[in-house]
Structures are given as structure tokens and as C-alpha cells.
Amino acid sequence: MPKPIVLHIGEPIKYNQDFYENEFCKRFQVVQNDCPDRATFVQALKDEKYGNFSAIYRPHFQTGGEMGDWDDELISLLPRSVRIFASAGAGYNWADVEALGRRKIWYANGAGASDEAVSDTALYMVLSVFRNFTRAQLAARTCDPEKFTACHKLCATISANPRGHVLGIVGLGNISKKLAYKAKMALGMDIHYYDVVRAPENVEKELGATFHPSLHSLLGVSDCISLHTPLNKHTQDLINTEAFAAMKPGARLVNTARGQVVNEEALVEALNSGKISAAGLDVHYHEPQVSKELAAMENVTLTTHISGGALNTRINFELNAMRNILAVVGEDGGFIGEPFTPVNKKAFEEASS
Numbered sequence: 001m002p003k004p005i006v007l008h009i010g011e012p013i014k015y016n017q018d019f020y021e022n023e024f025c026k027r028f029q030v031v032q033n034d035c036p037d038r039a040t041f042v043q044a045l046k047d048e049k050y051g052n053f054s055a056i057y058r059p060h061f062q063t064g065g066e067m068g069d070w071d072d073e074l075i076s077l078l079p080r081s082v083r084i085f086a087s088a089g090a091g092y093n094w095a096d097v098e099a100l101g102r103r104k105i106w107y108a109n110g111a112g113a114s115d116e117a118v119s120d121t122a123l124y125m126v127l128s129v130f131r132n133f134t135r136a137q138l139a140a141r142t143c144d145p146e147k148f149t150a151c152h153k154l155c156a157t158i159s160a161n162p163r164g165h166v167l168g169i170v171g172l173g174n175i176s177k178k179l180a181y182k183a184k185m186a187l188g189m190d191i192h193y194y195d196v197v198r199a200p201e202n203v204e205k206e207l208g209a210t211f212h213p214s215l216h217s218l219l220g221v222s223d224c225i226s227l228h229t230p231l232n233k234h235t236q237d238l239i240n241t242e243a244f245a246a247m248k249p250g251a252r253l254v255n256t257a258r259g260q261v262v263n264e265e266a267l268v269e270a271l272n273s274g275k276i277s278a279a280g281l282d283v284h285y286h287e288p289q290v291s292k293e294l295a296a297m298e299n300v301t302l303t304t305h306i307s308g309g310a311l312n313t314r315i316n317f318e319l320n321a322m323r324n325i326l327a328v329v330g331e332d333g334g335f336i337g338e339p340f341t342p343v344n345k346k347a348f349e350e351a352s353s
């Protein structure tokens with residue numbers, strides 16, 4: 001029996017050679033996409049260039065996006081044999097996972113691989129916005145004694161310890177549960193959260209987390225908001241002018257999720273007016289372009305979408321996606337089980353019932 005085909009998009013694997021050769025390639029014939037853009041990829045699908053493949057494997061999210069978004073156009077061209085799209089990345093805004101689910105195709109993300117790195121980065125941002133570390137670093141880097149002294153004095157009057165302040169988490173998933181734990185244990189913060197689905201009682205108890213039934217209720221009590229929601233049509237511009245208006249005066253905002261969850265113009269206005277006192281942003285609305293207005297503000301900590309960017313994350317993204325495919329696709333190319341980290345279970349199950 002021929003081995004089921006896996007369509008590999010993006011760069012080859014780099015870290016898990018043994019597993020790849022001895023487990024993955026033993027079960028699957030891996031075919032590498034060589035189409036450099038959407039037009040050629042669309043044509044390749046129409047021509048059935050890659051045959052009746054059973055899975056799509058994207059081990060690195062920095063590459064493998066040459067075909068653009070996986071929308072209805074691309075998804076409708078997939079062969080009926082596809083069972084799963086397993087990708088690196090905790091986020092998955094490049095794929096319409098509901099549309100995949102409707103075609104009985106699982107989408108499995110890199111959940112678990114980047115939890116540690118992203119929650120560490122969010123914790124760093126939280127500390128930075130309370131303590132004005134970016135302002136101090138910018139002043140130190142001027143090597144100007146006057147600026148040094150001015151900032152030394154100013155920071156002592158405008159900074160605060162996070163301890164006893166409310167950290168408001170939007171979206172309680174694997175990453176933000178870790179952040180909640182770290183912020184509670186290391187910084188002594190009070191954890192509040194909003195999510196469309198309330199967490200089980202034991203999770204709330206373990207984190208000492210208070211649930212809010214609406215975003216605005218959470219915004220009204222939080223001293224620092226940290227965003228952990230996927231980007232989709234419901235969450236684009238979620239933090240807009242109305243949301244800033246609902247925040248406590250002087251609150252802070254941290255975003256390690258996706259740039260487009262925050263309306264950048266509204267953010268600039270909220271910072272300029274002093275409605276919020278600081279922001280920490282790893283992700284940006286027009287990435288890789290950073291807002292020049294935000295970049296000019298000393299109370300804004302900025303990084304280059306590196307929150308998950310640790311070697312440990314990349315190693316586990318590769319492995320996680322292979323394991324997901326192995327769990328789903330059988331020797332005959334049929335379904336044998338569920339992925340470990342599905343994100344479209346509901347849509348998949350509705351299509352299967």
C-alpha cells in the first residue's frame with residue numbers, strides 16, 4: 001500500500017531529524033511545495049500536482065505563507081483526501097479554520113510549544129509598563145547625565161509595583177493561564193479574566209481568577225489588560241475607542257496576541273490623552289511596520305513579534321505538528337483519531353455529524 005502523502009509547506013525541518021526520519025517519513029511520503037506564490041500554488045492544486053495528499057504540514061510559521069491566506073478559494077481546491085492542516089504557531093489568523101472544519105479537515109495549532117516563551121514575554125511587558133523600564137532604558141542610552149538624572153527622578157514618581165493590582169486577562173488559554181500563574185506568584189497580582197467560555201471551577205480556584213461575563217466589565221476593574229485572544233472577524237479592533245473609554249484611568253495595555261486586536265489609532269489617542277498610562281506591544285497592526293507615533297512614545301515598550309521566539313518553541317512547533325498528523329492520519333490515509341491541539345473541533349464535529 002502506498003504511504004499517505006503529506007504536503008510540506010515552508011522551510012524543511014531543522015531540529016527533529018530523528019523523529020522526522022524514523023517516525024514521520026516511515027508513515028508518510030512527504031512532498032515539498034515548491035510554488036513561490038499564490039497563483040502558482042492555486043494552479044498546482046487545480047492540476048493535482050501534489051496528488052491526493054492527506055495532510056498539510058507547516059513546521060515554521062515564519063515561512064510557508066507564500067500562498068497567502070487559507071480562505072474559501074484555497075480550501076475549496078484541496079483534494080477530498082485532506083484530513084488535517086497541522087501548523088506551527090499558536091495564532092492561526094492565516095487560515096479560515098471554520099471553513100476547514102466544514103470540509104472535515106482538522107486544523108491543529110502549535111499550542112503548548114510557545115506557552116512558556118509568550119507568557120514570559122507578557123510578564124516582562126507587564127513589569128515594563130508598571131515600572132517604566134523602556135523610558136529608563138531610552139534615557140540611559142542617550143549617555144546624557146541630565147537626561148539620566150531627570151528620568152531617575154521621574155520614574156520614582158510615576159511607577160508602581162504590580163503587587164495588589166488587577167491583571168485583566170482577555171482570553172484564558174494555555175498561554176494566559178501560565179501568565180496568570182507567573183503574575184500571581186512572582187508579582188503578587190490579582191487575576192481577573194474575560195472569555196467567551198468560563199473556565200472550570202478548579203482552574204479559577206488554582207489561579208485565584210475572577211471571571212467577568214463581559215469585556216467591558218473586565219476593562220472597568222483592570223490596572224493592566226493583557227490580550228490573549230485569537231485574531232478573527234470577531235476580535236479585529238476589539239480594543240477600540242469604546243473599549244479604551246471603559247478602562248480605568250491610567251490603566252496599562254499589553255498585547256502579545258495579534259496586532260489587529262487593538263485599533264492602533266484609538267491606542268495612540270488613549271495614550272496621548274493620558275487615558276491609559278503605558279502600553280507593551282510585541283505585535284503590531286501593520287506588521288512588520290511599527291507605528292511611528294507609538295515608537296516615539298517613551299511609555300510604550302515595543303518588540304518585534306518575538307514573544308514566542310525561543311529555540312525551544314521552534315523545536316516543539318516542528319514536533320507538535322508531526323505528532324498531530326500521526327495522531328489523525330492512518331496508514332490508508334483515513335482518520336484514526338483526533339489531533340492533540342485542535343482549534344476547530346466544533347466545526348469539524350458539526351460537519352461530521
Ligand SMILES: O=CC(=O)O
Nearest residue numbers: 089090091114308
Ligand atoms: O505569533 C506567534 C504564534 O502565533 O505562535
